[in-house]
């Protein structure tokens with residue numbers, strides 16, 4: 122099979138051995154779990170349990186609303202202590218809604234009935250199963266998997282290429298549970314109706330490749346192929362992997378679906394298979410805990426909602442050199458101000474770097490327009506131009522220069538000889554673009570309400586006018602038949618009045634009659 | 636010498652003429668910008684700071700070429716640039732006579748002080764206030780555009796503008812933003 126090249130990219134020092142030296146270890150239950158209701162900031166989620174309620178592992182505790190909705194499950198049995206906003210493993214540890222559970226230690230699990238014969242099950246039933254077990258992308262995006270599988274597509278790519286230094290959770294999974302990944306790939310291919318399935322790993326993962334080969338040999342399925350792609354960051358990026366495997370580029374602003382391709386992470390495939398064949402909800406994931414700042418790096422099977430502080434403790438705690446805590450890898454991860462944040466479905470790596478790993482000491486210098494950033498950019502952008510646009514606060518120009526296509530891989534900042542934090546600018550710029558789109562939607566809604574109000578006021582004015590016109594007409598009608606009053610009639614009326622005044626009313630105490 | 640000068644002058648004149656014709660033609664080719672297209676760029680705050688009583692009337696005045704494009708403070712410089720782009724005019728700073736660009740805010744009614752007079756409901760251009768006569772009123776934060784029209788309308792001064800969290804952009808990356816990259 123021919124592997125194509127994508128633009129830019131770099132070979133980085135992988136540093137995965139430390140985490141892969143030991144097998145996957147189960148992370149013991151912490152004294153308290155705070156399960157994030159939405160792993161992505163752009164999803165609105167709501168809790169469906171109240172404090173005090175006893176839950177079992179796998180029970181639904183929250184729902185993510187909308188067309189791409191899914192469910193969130195209790196990751197162990199215990200008592201719900203609170204439903205509240207807690208800092209998340211996100212940029213600046215932004216707070217988000219969490220369900221706080223105190224485990225009872227029994228870890229009593231509730232499962233859905235297994236769908237053993239999924240090969241004969243209708244697509245809709247399998248999609249529904251993925252939705253009601255809360256399966257989301259475990260590659261870091263946490264996008265609901267059912268939504269990604271909704272339309273039939275001819276090609277499925279199961280992505281096992283990590284490429285980012287340090288992150289080794291997928292490789293550990295492939296080494297130890299390749300058969301689950303292969304079964305998951307077969308399941309996802311069946312749901313999609315895909316004729317071709319690529320299971321892609323890096324060339325630098327020979328053990329994982331061997332495990333996959335024997336698993337695929339034991340359980341072959343139609344159209345499946347293994348592919349080893351060169352280890353060149355960001356080969357594991359969805360768009361880059363698609364280009365490497367098919368030679369086709371996802372259009373700017375488009376989706377892989379536009380090419381008839383759907384990409385799923387290997388861990389997602391395994392979780393989907395467990396959801397269908399065993400009825401298990403998504404309650405745990407494999408997390409790499411590594412870096413020179415932890416004593417015993419390794420891969421852990423972690424219940425969602427486990428505090429990172431607890432997780433690092435299981436890895437032997439921090440070393441004296443620990444200088445920075447990151448959620449995610451060194452290129453795309455975010456620095457966290459503290460470790461009191463829970464692991465979510467999007468947390469694939471907890472990285473603790475030592476001071477000598479950091480590059481910040483170098484001061485930022487002006488851009489010398491060397492275009493090194495453009496040379497390495499896998500999205501074929503001109504980061505120097507985007508930087509100029511954003512520094513001038515010109516988001517419209519940045520949008521025109523395809524800022525939205527930036528995959529935030531961090532290579533531009535890494536390559537920049539002037540130490541400019543380019544990717545920080547782009548993350549902020551992309552957030553700004555999203556905020557502008559939201560503001561636009563708000564403005565459109567405000568315009569509608571304004572119009573509706575104007576129409577209502579106009580209608581009310583019209584009605585008032587009509588009412589007063591009607592009243593005038595009524596008055597006019599009431600007066601019309603009265604004939605013009607003659608002078609004699611007036612005099613007669615006055616005379617009548619005088620006569621009545623002279624006779625006091627019966628029982629009247631009117632003293633006005635002087 | 637004279638012949639050379641004459642040739643140059645003639646050539647220059649010919650080019651000048653050609654340029655002028657071209658400019659006329661190209662300018663005529665530019666389609667007039669509709670008020671709808673302009674209104675789509677305005678923030679729909681409906682505050683009237685532009686002096687036209689609302690976004691739509693300002694858009695119409697701009698479309699007629701009667702108004703300057705720097706009269707909308709809520710739209711900010713980003714808005715001015717967008718308008719300049721659409722209208723093919725040069726951007727310029729917001730007219731200070733119209734107001735200043737401010738961080739986004741929504742109205743907040745002090746519900747203990749509110750007397751339920753309904754004056755703010757009548758002032759709100761986008762129906763963002765709910766309440767009934769002589770009952771406490773409240774602003775629906777998501778619907779409020781921050782136009783500030785309800786603030787002077789309140790007879791007991793119980794409406795204040797509160798900045799919206801999350802709608803203000805994060806600080807610009809600089810020395811403080813530290814990108815962490817493993818040395819390879």
Ligand code: SF4
Nearest residue numbers: 488489491492494537
């Ligand atoms: S790599 Fe840095 S210095 Fe070079 S052009 Fe890009 S931003 Fe400028």
Ligand code: SF4
Nearest residue numbers: 498527528530531533
């Ligand atoms: S972070 Fe964005 S701009 Fe920079 S190299 Fe990666 S894709 Fe290109």
Ligand code: SF4
Nearest residue numbers: 759779780782783785
């Ligand atoms: S609530 Fe007040 S500030 Fe908000 S839109 Fe209505 S009138 Fe304007």
